[in-house]
Amino acid sequence: MGNCCLRGSPSTNRVSSNVKSDSPEVQSPEQRAEVSKLPSNPEEVEDLRRDSAANPLVAFSFNEIKLITENFRKSSILGVGGFGSVYRGFITEHPEMGLQPLPVAVKVHDSGNGYQGHTEWLAEVIFLGKLSHAHLVKLIGYCCEDEHRVLIYEFMAGGSVESHLFSRKQPPLPWRMRMKIAFDAAKGLAFLHEAEKPIIYRDFKTANILLDEDYNAKLSDFGLAKDGPVGDISHVSTRIMGTRGYAAPEYMMTGHLTASSDVYSFGVVLLELLTGKRPLDKSRPVKQRTLVDWAVPSLADKKKVLHIVDPRLAADCPQKDAQRIAKLACYCLDQNPKARPLMRDVVDYLEPLQIAV
Numbered sequence: 001m002g003n004c005c006l007r008g009s010p011s012t013n014r015v016s017s018n019v020k021s022d023s024p025e026v027q028s029p030e031q032r033a034e035v036s037k038l039p040s041n042p043e044e045v046e047d048l049r050r051d052s053a054a055n056p057l058v059a060f061s062f063n064e065i066k067l068i069t070e071n072f073r074k075s076s077i078l079g080v081g082g083f084g085s086v087y088r089g090f091i092t093e094h095p096e097m098g099l100q101p102l103p104v105a106v107k108v109h110d111s112g113n114g115y116q117g118h119t120e121w122l123a124e125v126i127f128l129g130k131l132s133h134a135h136l137v138k139l140i141g142y143c144c145e146d147e148h149r150v151l152i153y154e155f156m157a158g159g160s161v162e163s164h165l166f167s168r169k170q171p172p173l174p175w176r177m178r179m180k181i182a183f184d185a186a187k188g189l190a191f192l193h194e195a196e197k198p199i200i201y202r203d204f205k206t207a208n209i210l211l212d213e214d215y216n217a218k219l220s221d222f223g224l225a226k227d228g229p230v231g232d233i234s235h236v237s238t239r240i241m242g243t244r245g246y247a248a249p250e251y252m253m254t255g256h257l258t259a260s261s262d263v264y265s266f267g268v269v270l271l272e273l274l275t276g277k278r279p280l281d282k283s284r285p286v287k288q289r290t291l292v293d294w295a296v297p298s299l300a301d302k303k304k305v306l307h308i309v310d311p312r313l314a315a316d317c318p319q320k321d322a323q324r325i326a327k328l329a330c331y332c333l334d335q336n337p338k339a340r341p342l343m344r345d346v347v348d349y350l351e352p353l354q355i356a357v
Contacts, residue, residue: 045125045144057129058141062148069106078159083117083223084110088155091140103155104140111147120223121149127199127222135188137210137220156218158211165206165272172312175321176355177215178273182325183350184217185209189266190343192219193259198228200257204265205246205279206272228259245279245291250337260337266346267332271295274325276310292333299330321353 042059060068068089069076078086087106109121121142128139143150158164161181164173173181185204192199202224210220224241238257240247248264251257268279271291277284279291288294298304305326309317328349334340341349 042142042144045122045142055129055132055139057125057139058152060141060143060150060152062143062145062150065106065108065143065148065150065152068104068152072108078105083120084108089152091152103157105153105155107151107153109149109151111149118149121151123225124151124222127225131192131195131199133188133191134216135184135191135218137218153220156210156220157213158215160207161209161211161217162206164211165276166278172276172310173273175313175317179321179325179350179353179355180215181209181211181217182270182273183347183354185219185269186266186343186347186350188217188219189262190347192225193228193262193343198259200226200228200259201262201265202226202257203242203246204262204269205243206269207243209269226257228257248337249335258337259343260340263332263340263343263346264337266343267329267340268292270325270329270332274310274322274329275308276312296330296333299326299333324349324353 045059066072068091069087070089072085072087076088078088080086085108087108089104089106091102091104109117111117124139125142128136132138137156138154139151140154141152143152161173164170189201189204192201201219201222203221204219208219208221209217211217226238238255240252240255242251242265246265246268248261251261251264268291271277272279275291275295277288277291277295280289281291282289295308298308302323305323306319309322328341328346331339331341332346
């Protein structure tokens with residue numbers, strides 16, 4: 001899988017000024033011109049989906065969205081981000097739409113996010129409208145009415161991996177559960193990379209890995225996903241987007257996006273699962289603030305690895321398993337993107353570490 005743990009890795013924190021933040025984006029004249037070309041009603045959305053729509057989606061009216069969320073009741077908010085808010089809702093029986101009563105998550109995009117917010121909303125509709133996999137969150141429908149842009153997903157009762165991993169109120173995630181999460185997420189990424197038209201996820205992080213009531217992990221939030229390169233093309237050139245601490249260094253420096261960019265982000269998530277530390281944390285000592293810079297020098301040393309394992313795991317983490325995960329993280333974080341493993345190989349590597357939960 002290539003050379004392990006190359007030294008001198010640039011801190012992602014030093015090159016993060018262009019990475020996606022929670023502040024609204026300033027539109028360029030070209031982007032403002034593109035706004036008029038974006039779909040403004042469900043018919044136009046379905047026209048865009050026609051060639052790739054493998055999954056039927058329900059086009060909800062905004063009045064229906066208000067009923068589903070009980071008029072956006074504040075006590076139903078599941079989370080708030082740069083895109084807007086996510087509410088817990090409930091769909092009553094809807095025979096003409098083929099829907100049974102079910103709980104849902106309703107992501108309401110902030111209309112103030114303009115072009116970028118609309119394109120991210122549309123990307124989710126297009127990608128999740130053509131993809132179906134056990135480890136991708138299911139998109140049930142959307143609302144495209146006037147300035148309103150809403151997405152309705154299956155409800156993931158377990159919340160995000162991030163919320164479990166760094167919660168001060170819940171017990172720490174057991175090691176076997178962390179390995180299951182890594183395995184499930186790896187299968188989701190492998191599916192995207194090996195689709196008929198490969199897809200680069202581009203925002204792989206613990207906040208975007210959601211858990212259902214049985215702790216099955218699924219990838220969510222496809223707003224930054226991009227069609228991958230095909231044929232003889234080696235990469236996709238894009239404006240740099242993503243989340244600080246997770247983005248691959250070569251992508252940060254060049255804007256060249258490949259499936260290996262996702263593999264690097266997967267390596268960062270492995271470090272989070274192994275150490276129980278966030279990718280970036282200014283409250284830590286200076287040399288430990290960037291997780292990759294701090295952890296990578298220890299990954300190739302079997303004894304040093306044991307000193308960076310999440311201390312909350314105690315005897316719950318088998319030493320050999322921790323060392324194997326450290327080795328895999330090392331491969332995924334290789335500074336040479338061509339030396340990183342394919343996600344299908346990562347899935348194979350993780351399978352023997354699975355223990356019945």
